[in-house]
Amino acid sequence: MKSWIRIITIFICSSMFAQQTNFKFDFGGRRVQDGFIPITEHSEFDRKAGYGFMDISGLKSVDRGGNVLTGDYITSDRPFYFSVVLREGNYDIKLNLGDSKGTSQTTVRVENRRLMLDDVKTKGGEIVEKLITVHVKDSILRNQDGVEIGIVKIKPRERKYLHWDNLLTIEFNGKAPKICAITIQPNKTAKTIYLTGDSTVVDAQYEPWASWGQMLPCFFVPQEVAIANYAESGETLKAFEDRHRIDKIWNKIKPGDYLFIQFGHNDQKYGNSTKSGYRKRLQEWINKVKQLGAIPVLVTSMNRRVFDKNNKIVNTLDDFPAAMREISKEENVYLIDLNVMSKTLFEALGPENSKKAFIYYPANTYPNQPDALADDTHFNTYGAYELAKCVIKSIVDQKQPLTRFISKKYKGFDLNQPDPFEKFYWPESIFMESLKPDGN
Known part of the structure; x- marks a missing residue:
């Protein structure tokens, strides 16, 4: 009898702690x-x-x-x-x-x-x-x-x-x-900024991969704003719906919160066009956010690291960024044009130095990595940090309401003069993996 009482007591205590x-x-x-x-x-x-x-x-x-x-x-x-x-x-x-x-x-x-x-x-x-x-x-x-x-x-x-x-x-x-x-x-009471998107937005667990979404929190005033990153590698707008990721947000988002939406890389990869559901879904999401009293923010997909013979970035995203710009105007919502900003940023770095922002590492730099890594879509921590500063810059330059919640850590950013790679400090985590994330 005493043993049963003890088991029940432990269960009640542990349940109480779990609710704490x-x-x-x-x-x-x-x-x-x-x-x-x-x-x-x-x-x-x-x-x-x-x-x-x-x-x-x-x-x-x-x-x-x-x-x-x-x-x-x-x-x-x-x-x-x-x-x-x-x-x-x-x-x-x-x-x-x-x-x-x-x-x-x-x-x-x-x-x-x-x-x-x-x-x-x-x-x-x-x-x-x-x-x-x-x-x-x-x-x-x-x-x-x-x-x-x-x-x-x-x-x-x-x-x-x-x-x-x-x-x-x-x-x-x-x-x-x-x-x-x-x-x-x-x-x-904090405003919650919900992030949706793909591998360029996701909180990447493994070194050396990174995204702008996981760098964003350090630029906002604590107690006032919380960053809720629901992005995942390989996702399209449709997949985000099919896996109920967006349903999770619809059931949580409250008036005054924000929904950042960045999709395009994988929508393009899977053969979708801006006319095959992309526009329709974006408009549906925007309407839903507004109905819930929250604020939608569209983010165009950043460029891949593809240069022409004149050292200019080549558009590899078809008309997806243009479609998002058009929808932003039609629906009168905020736009962070990361596509345009990344073009300026990457061209300022140049064909060779821009590799320092992407996943370019010799063989055996990381565990179980027998081959060199050369990825022109995904970013390392330096590249992700610079892109996060692009996002913050756009918010501030447009004088969006979120500007008043930007921390003093942000001191402005010149796209034509990126932060020196040599001065960027990132102590690596213990989690490392050479396997490429889903998406391209």
């Missing part, structure tokens, strides 16, 4: 701030507990004394990942970073390498408090009352992704990452 949405974690040694959950170098993830590190090997707990909460921290010589069981939604996450008797240098990403904090440096003895706002999602379709009505048809490859696993996973990276504390609480 507010957390306070104190990282470090044995000294623990009142009201906080202690996290040490031995705190390996346990789904029943609901939190922990993905891998505890290499973790170090350091206690400098002094302040109970910020006098100790967890660090490692390689990237480390902390996960928390959280229900779907937007969350504000406060992080205390630094070393009360030393320096630190930390990059923070979430889920599939979604960039939140870019190379935060602290001086000797300095502890900084940083806030990020993160969208956590699952693959369940729910109606407005929260009742489960279906599921997103994710691909086999997606089952390995960190953003469909009913967890919030935070990646700590950099030359000297030091985390003292984390506080998590729901954010019910």
